[in-house]
Amino acid sequence: MEYILINSYPNYVEAHIARGVLEEEGIHCWLRDENTVTIDPILTNAVGGIKLMVEKSQAQRAANLLADLRKEHKASVACPQCGSHNIEQVSTPRKAINWLSSLLTFFLGDYAMAIDKVNHCFDCGHEFPGEKEPGD
Ligand SMILES: [Zn+2]
Numbered sequence: 069m070e071y072i073l074i075n076s077y078p079n080y081v082e083a084h085i086a087r088g089v090l091e092e093e094g095i096h097c098w099l100r101d102e103n104t105v106t107i108d109p110i111l112t113n114a115v116g117g118i119k120l121m122v123e124k125s126q127a128q129r130a131a132n133l134l135a136d137l138r139k140e141h142k143a144s145v146a147c148p149q150c151g152s153h154n155i156e157q158v159s160t161p162r163k164a165i166n167w168l169s170s171l172l173t174f175f176l177g178d179y180a181m182a183i184d185k186v187n188h189c190f191d192c193g194h195e196f197p198g199e200k201e202p203g204d
Contacts, residue, residue, distance in 0.1 A: 069096065074202045075134060076117040078159045083118040089137055095130050096123040145187055152191035157198050159185055 074097075083099050090097045094141035100119040122130040145155045185198025 071096075071121040072127055073119050074109070074122040074127055074130050076119045078117050080118065083120060085121055086134060086137065089133055090120075090122065093129070093133055093155055095126045095133070097121060097130065128186050136168075147187075147189035147192060147194055149194040150189065150192040152189055154190040155187045156190065157185055157187050183195050 075086065077086065080102065083102065087097055087099060098121050101115045102118050104115050108137075112172060142155060143153060145154055145157075186195045187198050188195050199202050
C-alpha cells in the first residue's frame with residue numbers, strides 16, 4: 069500500500085485525535101516522526117511536526133473527515149468577548165525562559181502542555197486560552 073502525507077500536527081495529542089477519527093472510519097493511517105517529536109519537543113519545528121500518513125486511495129475521504137473535525141471544533145468554540153465563532157486555535161511554543169518548566173512537564177508525563185494553546189478571534193482580535201480537546 070502507498071501512503072501519502074495528509075496533514076501535520078505540532079503535538080502528539082492533536083495527531084492522535086485525528087488518527088483516531090480516521091481509524092474509526094476504517095481508514096488505514098499512521099503517524100510519521102511521532103517518536104522524534106515526542107522524545108524531543110524542541111525538534112518538532114525542525115522535522116515539521118507529527119505527520120499523518122494516509123493510504124493513497126482513502127486520502128480524499130480522510131481529508132473530508134478531517135475538514136469536518138475542524139468545523140465541529142470551530143462551532144464548539146465561541147469568543148467570550150464578542151461571541152463570534154470565527155476562531156482559530158494557534159499553538160504558541162513557550163518562551164526560552166519557560167524551557168525548564170516545559171522540560172519538567174515533559175518528564176512528569178504531560179507532554180501536551182509543552183506547547184501553549186490559545187484561541188484567536190478574527191472578529192475582535194481577542195485571545196483566550198485553548199480549550200481541552202474532547203476526551204481529555
Ligand atoms: Zn471576538
